[in-house]
Amino acid sequence: MDNLYELSISEASSLLKRKELSPVDLVASHLLRIQETDDHLNSFITVLSDTSKKNAAQAEKQILAGEWKGDLHGIPIGLKDLYYTKGIPTTVGSKIYKDFIPDFDATVVSKLSEAGAIIIGKLQMHEFALGTTSHNPHYGPARNPWNTECVTGGSSGGSASSVSAGQCMGALGSDTGGSIRIPSALCGIVGMKPTFGRVSRYGVFPLSSSLDTVGPMTRTVEDNAIMLNAISGHDINDSFSSEHHLSDYTSDIEKDISGIKIANPQTFFYDVIDEEVVWLMEKASEHFASLGANVDRIEVPILEHTLAISGTILLTEAAELHSENIRTKAELIGSDVKSRLQQGSLTSGVDYVKSQRARTVYNQKVNNLFKIYDILMAPTVATGAPPITDTSVEINGVQELIAPLMARLTRPQNITGLPTISLPIGFTSKGLPVSMQLTAPAFQEAKLYNVANQYEKVSTFKNIIPPI
Amino acid sequence: MPHNNELNPDTHTECISKLSIDAEQWAILEPLVKSASNSVKMLDQFLKVETESSAIFALGKV
Numbered sequence: 001m002d003n004l005y006e007l008s009i010s011e012a013s014s015l016l017k018r019k020e021l022s023p024v025d026l027v028a029s030h031l032l033r034i035q036e037t038d039d040h041l042n043s044f045i046t047v048l049s050d051t052s053k054k055n056a057a058q059a060e061k062q063i064l065a066g067e068w069k070g071d072l073h074g075i076p077i078g079l080k081d082l083y084y085t086k087g088i089p090t091t092v093g094s095k096i097y098k099d100f101i102p103d104f105d106a107t108v109v110s111k112l113s114e115a116g117a118i119i120i121g122k123l124q125m126h127e128f129a130l131g132t133t134s135h136n137p138h139y140g141p142a143r144n145p146w147n148t149e150c151v152t153g154g155s156s157g158g159s160a161s162s163v164s165a166g167q168c169m170g171a172l173g174s175d176t177g178g179s180i181r182i183p184s185a186l187c188g189i190v191g192m193k194p195t196f197g198r199v200s201r202y203g204v205f206p207l208s209s210s211l212d213t214v215g216p217m218t219r220t221v222e223d224n225a226i227m228l229n230a231i232s233g234h235d236i237n238d239s240f241s242s243e244h245h246l247s248d249y250t251s252d253i254e255k256d257i258s259g260i261k262i263a264n265p266q267t268f269f270y271d272v273i274d275e276e277v278v279w280l281m282e283k284a285s286e287h288f289a290s291l292g293a294n295v296d297r298i299e300v301p302i303l304e305h306t307l308a309i310s311g312t313i314l315l316t317e318a319a320e321l322h323s324e325n326i327r328t329k330a331e332l333i334g335s336d337v338k339s340r341l342q343q344g345s346l347t348s349g350v351d352y353v354k355s356q357r358a359r360t361v362y363n364q365k366v367n368n369l370f371k372i373y374d375i376l377m378a379p380t381v382a383t384g385a386p387p388i389t390d391t392s393v394e395i396n397g398v399q400e401l402i403a404p405l406m407a408r409l410t411r412p413q414n415i416t417g418l419p420t421i422s423l424p425i426g427f428t429s430k431g432l433p434v435s436m437q438l439t440a441p442a443f444q445e446a447k448l449y450n451v452a453n454q455y456e457k458v459s460t461f462k463n464i465i466p467p468i
Numbered sequence: 469m470p471h472n473n474e475l476n477p478d479t480h481t482e483c484i485s486k487l488s489i490d491a492e493q494w495a496i497l498e499p500l501v502k503s504a505s506n507s508v509k510m511l512d513q514f515l516k517v518e519t520e521s522s523a524i525f526a527l528g529k530v
Contacts, residue, residue, distance in 0.1 A: 302514070305510070305511055305514050307507070308504070308507035308508050308510065308511060309511070311504060311507070312504060312507075312508055315504075326487055326488060327486055327487065327488065330487075330488035331488070338488075339493070339496060339497065339500075342487050342488070342489055342493065342497055343497055343500050343501055343504065345487050346487070346497070346501045347501075347504070347505075348505070351504075351505055351508040354508055354511055354512075354515065355508060355511065357515055358511045358514055358515055361514070361515065361517075
C-alpha cells in the first residue's frame with residue numbers, strides 16, 4: 001500500500017501482528033501526513049515527532065521478538081490536549097495553561113501506553129472543552145478536512161479532524177454535552193461517548209463533574225471498539241468510576257441484528273433540522289429495515305426540557321471548576337468561554353438543584369423506553385459543518401445561532417449518562433458529512449458496536465479519507 | 469414560592485465585580501441569565517408530579 005495512513009487500525013494491526021508492517025514505517029507515514037496537511041487543518045497543538053519515532057522503534061523490536069501486546073501495539077494515536085501527559089505540555093486549549101506540564105499520565109494514557117499504542121501528539125480543542133466549534137482564539141480554528149473553510153465541531157475538533165484526515169489512526173476526545181459526537185459527525189468519523197463511569201477520567205482536565213465522559217474517535221466502528229477495549233475499566237483514582245463488569249467490545253460486532261427494536265423519537269430531534277439531514281435519517285431507517293430491524297417513530301415530549309436541564313448543570317459545574325480562573329485570570333480567557341463561565345457563576349442554587357431533580361425524572365422516563373426498545377436513534381447534528389466565519393446558519397428559512405445548534409441534539413444523552421455512538425450516514429449536497437447517533441442502556445456498548453457495525457457494512461461510509 | 473434568581477447589578481454589585489463582569493458584559497449576560505432561569509422555571513410543571521409524590525411519601529413516613 002502506498003499510503004499507510006489510509007489503513008484502519010484493524011487492518012494495520014493484522015499486518016503488524018504478522019510482522020508484515022513496521023510500526024516505524026506506520027508512524028513515519030502519519031508524521032509525513034501531519035507535515036503535509038496540518039498547515040491546512042491546524043489539528044495539532046503539539047506533535048510528538050521524536051518521542052513517537054523512538055516508541056515506534058521500541059514497538060518494532062518487541063513485535064519482532066514475539067512480544068506483540070495486542071491490537072493497538074504500534075498504532076499511532078492522538079490525544080485531545082486535556083489529557084495529562086507526563087513531561088508534555090497540556091494546554092486545555094487555553095492561554096492560562098499554555099505552560100502547564102503534568103507530572104503524571106492520565107489513567108487512559110497509561111492504559112494506551114501499556115497496550116503499546118504510540119502517542120503521536122496533542123490535539124486542538126475548544127478552550128476548556130466549553131464550546132462546540134473548536135474555533136480557538138489562542139491556537140486558531142481547527143479546520144474540517146472535508147472543507148477547510150468549515151468548522152470541525154467541538155470541543156474535540158482536533159481529534160476529529162486528525163482522524164478524518166489520516167494524521168492518526170484514532171484519537172481520544174471528551175464528551176460533556178456532545179464534544180465527541182459533534183466533531184465526529186461533522187468530520188465523518190465514528191465517535192463513542194461511553195456510559196458515565198465506564199472509562200476513567202483521572203488525569204483528564206474536567207469541565208462538569210457529573211456529565212464528563214471520555215471516549216474514542218476512529219474511522220471505523222471496529223477500530224472504535226478496539227480502542228474502548230484498551231481504555232475501559234474501574235479506576236480507584238476516579239470516584240465516579242464504575243466497577244460494572246467489562247465486555248470485549250469487538251466480540252459481538254458480527255451478530256445478526258434482525259428483530260431488534262429501534263425507537264426514532266420525533267419531538268425535539270426533528271424540530272430544528274436541515275431537510276437534507278431528515279432525508280438521510282430516513283435512508284438510515286431503511287438500511288436498518290433491510291437488516292431486519294424494526295424502527296418505530298415515537299414521541300417523547302419530555303425531551304423539550306433537556307436543554308434547560310443540561311445547560312444549567314453543565315455551566316454551573318464548569319463555573320465551579322473554573323471559579324478561580326474567572327475571578328483572577330478572566331482577561332486570559334476567550335470571550336465566548338468567559339461569557340459561558342460567568343453565566344454559570346450566576347446560576348442560583350435553586351435552579352441547579354431543580355435541574356438535578358428534573359434530571360432524575362428524565363432519566364427514569366428514558367430508561368423506561370428501554371423496556372420496549374433496544375436502541376434509540378437520532379440525528380447527531382442538525383446540519384452539515386457551517387463556515388468558520390459564520391455565527392448563524394439558515395435552517396428551513398430561519399437563522400439559528402451555530403454554537404447552541406451544534407449541541408442541541410447531543411445534550412440529552414449526557415444527562416442520562418447512557419452510551420451513545422455517532423456514525424456517518426451520508427453527505428449533504430455540499431459534500432459535508434452527516435451522522436446519526438445510537439443510544440443503548442447503561443454499559444451496553446457492545447450492543448451499540450454490534451448495531452453500528454452492521455449498519456456500517458450496508459452503508460458505504462467506512463474509513464473514507466477526504467482529499468486535502 | 470418565590471424564585472430566588474432575580475440577580476441584577478444593583479443588588480449584587482460585589483458579586484458581579486468578583487466575577488470580572490463589567491457593564492458591557494453584563495448587558496450581554498443579563499438576558500442570557502434571565503432566559504436560562506426562565507427555562508428552569510418551566511421545569512416546575514414537569515416536576516409537579518414528582519413533588520407531589522415525594523410529599524405523599526414524606527407524609528406516609530410520619
